[in-house]
Amino acid sequence: MKEIDIKGLENDIDKEINKQDILLEQNMVDENNNSIYEQEDKISLMGDLVRLKSSEGKLTNGEDFFEDPIALEVEDILPSIEELKVREEYGDIYTIKGASSIYLFSDKYITYNYAQMMVRVEEKDLISLIAETVRHESKTYPRPTDVRLFSYNPFNFTKEQFSDVLTQLKTKKEYEDIKETRASNAALYLYSDKFMVKAHAVSLAEWIEVEHDQNP
CATH class of the missing domain: 1.10.10 (Arc Repressor Mutant, subunit A)
Structure with missing residues (x-):
């Protein structure tokens, strides 16, 4: 009967376990990177939407971010708006809190005073x-x-x-x-x-x- 190399077998098992650990770690890193990229991409989409609507003379209602392609969850709306506001490249974007919603606009196209009037119109x-x-x-x-x-x-x-x-x-x-x-x-x-x-x-x-x- 052929003798089994127990030590060699243990080494092979250890190598396979290490390989699986490395792959698992890499997958976790990839998932985290994808999640961060997806979040950054959504912030960019939010900024682009606000600027586009402002250029058309319209406010952006926070609820607009529920819709595709941004499709934020309810609990993500306010944190995402805060993230948008602190991004240096979106320094032209401002918010006004109404009685029933939060509104965003770009001062490249709409003045703050005019935006305030628009909010009052929106909220009757x-x-x-x-x-x-x-x-x-x-x-x-x-x-x-x-x-x-x-x-x-x-x-x-x-x-x-x-x-x-x-x-x-x-x-x-x-x-x-x-x-x-x-x-x-x-x-x-x-x-x-x-x-x-x-x-x-x-x-x-x-x-x-x-x-x-x-x-x-």
């Missing part, structure tokens, strides 16, 4: 939309706001809608700083008396509507 926060727009113009420029502004993007109010919202606004104590003035041609303007005195608002509305054309 129409009273605040009018009041904050008027306050912004009264404080920043300063000037009274021509109510015809609200018939254009991003507002798109009909006359009836605007009239209804303005009526509601007048009943809210938190918006009591929003005042009306009319030029001599009856054009309606709004202003905030937190930032503009009545006389200034009245004179500017008259100049814009009447005197500007008379004295070009």
